[in-house]
Amino acid sequence: MLSCVTVAMLCLLFGCLMLTGYSSGSKVATVLNVKAKELVVQAGQPIHLSCSGDQTLSWKFPAASRKESNRFHVMENVCHGGANALCQTNLTLHKALISDTGFYRCQYKHLPLSKKSSAVYVYVTEPNSAFADVQKEQPHVITITDGQKLVIPCRVTSPNITVTLKQLYGVVLSKPGSKSVVWDSKRGFIIRKPNYMFFDLLRCEAVVNGVIHTSTFLTHRQSSEIHSVKLSVPSSIKVLRGETLSINCTATTDLNSRAEIQWTYPGLKYGELAQIRKWISLTNSEAVVHSMMTIPKKHTVYQGMYICTAKNGPTTKSDSTTVRVHAKAFLNVKPLKKGVLEAVVGQKSFHIAIKVRAFRPPEVICYSLIIKNVVEEDAGDYTVVLRLKQWNLTKNLTMTLKVNVKPHIYEKSTSIQEPDPRTLGSRQTLTCTVYGVPPPTITWTWHPCPRNYSGSRCDFQPDNAVPIIGGKYNSSTDNKVYSIIERMHTIEGRNKTVGNLIIDDATTSGVYSCITSNKIGTERRDIRFFVSDVANGFHITLDKVPKEGENMTLTCSVNKYLYTNISWILRRRVGNRTINHSISKQRSAKTSEYSTILTATVQNASRADSGVYECRATNTYSGDIISQSKEIIITGEHSERKTHFSRTSKQRRKHYATESRGAH
Incomplete structure (x- = not known):
C-alpha cells in the first residue's frame, strides 16, 4: 500500500513532466501556421513560421540559413496545460536570401523525423535570379552510381520558372511530360535510368525577365562493381x-x-x-x-x-x-592409418601420411613421406620428429612399414624344366623352395596321366588336379605319398620354406603341382612325373649277334610321354662317305603302359648288314634329338662276331640344371 507522501511525490513528478511537454508519444501531428505546402517570399523580406504540438518541438531548415545565426531566431518551446498540454515554437528568418529556399520542417524533438511532422517549402525569389544554389566558377560534380537515379539539383527560386536540361553543345535532354527525365522545382531534374547521354557536362537553363540563367554540372559515372x-x-x-x-x-x-x-x-x-x-x-x-x-x-x-x-x-x-x-601452444601427431603400414614390392609409390594438430605450425626435423619403386629393403621403422622451439614442445611418432612380397618358387628359375624319367617302383623326392612376405603356404596337387597302352600324350588340366594328403592314396591309380615335409631354412640371408613331397612307390605318370600363396598372390610349379620301365627312359637291346645267314632283332624302348618320332637307321661306310638307311619308323612302334617300343629285324644277315644301328627319338619338351647306337660287324660262320655299343647321344643339346632324383 502506497503512503500519502509517496503518492504526493508521484503526482508532483507527473505534473512536472506534463508541464515540460514530454511524453513517450504523441497523439497529434505538429501544426504550422501556414496551411499551404508552398510559400513564395521576396528576397529581403522576413520569414515568420509558427508551430504547435502536444510535446517538445524542434525546427529543421536549409543549412545555408543555419550558418548565419544573426539572421534567424527560434523562440523556445512554451508548453501550457496539464494532461492536454499545448506546446508552441516560432521561427523568424530576417532578410531572406535566395539560398534560404528549401523545406522548413517542424517536428517533435523526441520522435523520428518522419513521424507526425509538418513542413512548408519556401521559395525566396528575386527578379535577377533563377536558381536557388549560387553557381560557382567550377561546375558542380555529381556522381552517377550504377542502378541508382541521377538528380541534377538545379532548384529554382520560383515554382513558375521553366527550366530546360541541355548537354554542353545544346542538345535538349528534357521534354515536357517525359517520364524518363522528370522536373521537380524543389529538387531539380530526376533521371530514373541515366544512360551515356548524361555522362557529360550538363547545364540547366532558365529565362527570367528576358535574361538567360544557367547552372552547370559535371557528371561523373562511378562503377558499382x-x-x-x-x-x-x-x-x-x-x-x-x-x-x-x-x-x-x-x-x-x-x-x-x-x-x-x-x-x-x-x-x-x-x-x-x-x-x-x-x-x-x-x-x-x-x-x-x-x-x-x-x-x-x-x-x-x-x-x-x-x-x-x-x-x-x-x-x-x-x-x-x-x-x-x-590459451597455450599444443602439438599432437598421429598416423593417418592405424597399425602396421603395408606396401608391396614393385609398388610405384607409397605414401606415409601423418595427421598433425598443432599451434603454432611445427618445425619438421626428419620426415620421409614418399617411397618410390618399393623394394623389400624399404621395410622398417620410420620416425617423424616435430618441434615447437619457442614453447619447448617436441613430439616423436614411429611408424612400422611392412613390405609384402609375392610368393616365389626358386626351382622355377634354377631347375631344368624338361622332365626326367622316374624309375618304376623307385622312391622319389620332389622339392619346392618358396619365399614370400607374409610367409606363404604350400599345397601339393596331383593330376594323373590317362592309363592306357595306346595313348602317348599326358595333357595337363590344372582345374582337374586333386589336392594331396600325406600318407593316403587319392585313388587306385595314384602313387603312394610317403610323407609331406616343410622346414624353414636360411638361404641367401632369407628365411625360406622348403617343402618336400616324398613318393614311396612310383607307378603312375602324371603332373604334381606345388602351389604357394599368401595374401599378395599365388605361384605354381608343375612337375611332370613320368614313370619309366627302362633305364633313363631310353634303351636299346640286341637279342643276339647273328652269324652270317641268321636273323637279327634290335629293340628300342623310350618313355612314351618324353619321346616321339622314334626310328631306326643303319649307318654304313661306302668309300669316304657315310650312308644312312632308314630301316624302321614310328608308325611301326608299339605302345605299352610306360614305353614306346620300336623293333628292327634283319633277316638272313650278311656282311653287307654290318654297320652302326642307331635309334633316334625327339624329346617332346626340348625338341632335342636323342639317340643310342650299336655297331655290329657280321662275319663268316667261323669268323669272330663283333658288337660295339654306344652311349646315348643328343643333338642340339640344350643346357639345363638337373633335378636330383631318389630319396632325400
Whole structure:
C-alpha cells in the first residue's frame, strides 16, 4: 500500500513532466501556421513560421540559413496545460536570401523525423535570379552510381520558372511530360535510368525577365562493381591468448570507384574497438582499398567470426574468417592409418601420411613421406620428429612399414624344366623352395596321366588336379605319398620354406603341382612325373649277334610321354662317305603302359648288314634329338662276331640344371 507522501511525490513528478511537454508519444501531428505546402517570399523580406504540438518541438531548415545565426531566431518551446498540454515554437528568418529556399520542417524533438511532422517549402525569389544554389566558377560534380537515379539539383527560386536540361553543345535532354527525365522545382531534374547521354557536362537553363540563367554540372559515372574482397588470412585461423591479431582486407574496384569497408567482429558487443588503418593503392586498371584491422596484445581477442564488408553503391561483398583463441601452444601427431603400414614390392609409390594438430605450425626435423619403386629393403621403422622451439614442445611418432612380397618358387628359375624319367617302383623326392612376405603356404596337387597302352600324350588340366594328403592314396591309380615335409631354412640371408613331397612307390605318370600363396598372390610349379620301365627312359637291346645267314632283332624302348618320332637307321661306310638307311619308323612302334617300343629285324644277315644301328627319338619338351647306337660287324660262320655299343647321344643339346632324383 502506497503512503500519502509517496503518492504526493508521484503526482508532483507527473505534473512536472506534463508541464515540460514530454511524453513517450504523441497523439497529434505538429501544426504550422501556414496551411499551404508552398510559400513564395521576396528576397529581403522576413520569414515568420509558427508551430504547435502536444510535446517538445524542434525546427529543421536549409543549412545555408543555419550558418548565419544573426539572421534567424527560434523562440523556445512554451508548453501550457496539464494532461492536454499545448506546446508552441516560432521561427523568424530576417532578410531572406535566395539560398534560404528549401523545406522548413517542424517536428517533435523526441520522435523520428518522419513521424507526425509538418513542413512548408519556401521559395525566396528575386527578379535577377533563377536558381536557388549560387553557381560557382567550377561546375558542380555529381556522381552517377550504377542502378541508382541521377538528380541534377538545379532548384529554382520560383515554382513558375521553366527550366530546360541541355548537354554542353545544346542538345535538349528534357521534354515536357517525359517520364524518363522528370522536373521537380524543389529538387531539380530526376533521371530514373541515366544512360551515356548524361555522362557529360550538363547545364540547366532558365529565362527570367528576358535574361538567360544557367547552372552547370559535371557528371561523373562511378562503377558499382566490386571485383573481389579478400582477407589476408585463411577462412579459419588460430591465435594465442595475449597475441596481437592483425587482418588486412582488400576490396578491388574499377579505377573510377571506391569501396567503403566496414568490419564486424565479436569484440564490438563488448566495447573492445579494434584499430583500423585504411589506404588506397592504384594500378593501371583497378583501385584497391585496404583496411587493416589490428587488436593489440594488451586487448582481448574474442573468438568468433571476423567479417570484412565492402560496399560500392548498391553492390556489397564480404569475406570472413573464424578466429579460435587458444590459451597455450599444443602439438599432437598421429598416423593417418592405424597399425602396421603395408606396401608391396614393385609398388610405384607409397605414401606415409601423418595427421598433425598443432599451434603454432611445427618445425619438421626428419620426415620421409614418399617411397618410390618399393623394394623389400624399404621395410622398417620410420620416425617423424616435430618441434615447437619457442614453447619447448617436441613430439616423436614411429611408424612400422611392412613390405609384402609375392610368393616365389626358386626351382622355377634354377631347375631344368624338361622332365626326367622316374624309375618304376623307385622312391622319389620332389622339392619346392618358396619365399614370400607374409610367409606363404604350400599345397601339393596331383593330376594323373590317362592309363592306357595306346595313348602317348599326358595333357595337363590344372582345374582337374586333386589336392594331396600325406600318407593316403587319392585313388587306385595314384602313387603312394610317403610323407609331406616343410622346414624353414636360411638361404641367401632369407628365411625360406622348403617343402618336400616324398613318393614311396612310383607307378603312375602324371603332373604334381606345388602351389604357394599368401595374401599378395599365388605361384605354381608343375612337375611332370613320368614313370619309366627302362633305364633313363631310353634303351636299346640286341637279342643276339647273328652269324652270317641268321636273323637279327634290335629293340628300342623310350618313355612314351618324353619321346616321339622314334626310328631306326643303319649307318654304313661306302668309300669316304657315310650312308644312312632308314630301316624302321614310328608308325611301326608299339605302345605299352610306360614305353614306346620300336623293333628292327634283319633277316638272313650278311656282311653287307654290318654297320652302326642307331635309334633316334625327339624329346617332346626340348625338341632335342636323342639317340643310342650299336655297331655290329657280321662275319663268316667261323669268323669272330663283333658288337660295339654306344652311349646315348643328343643333338642340339640344350643346357639345363638337373633335378636330383631318389630319396632325400
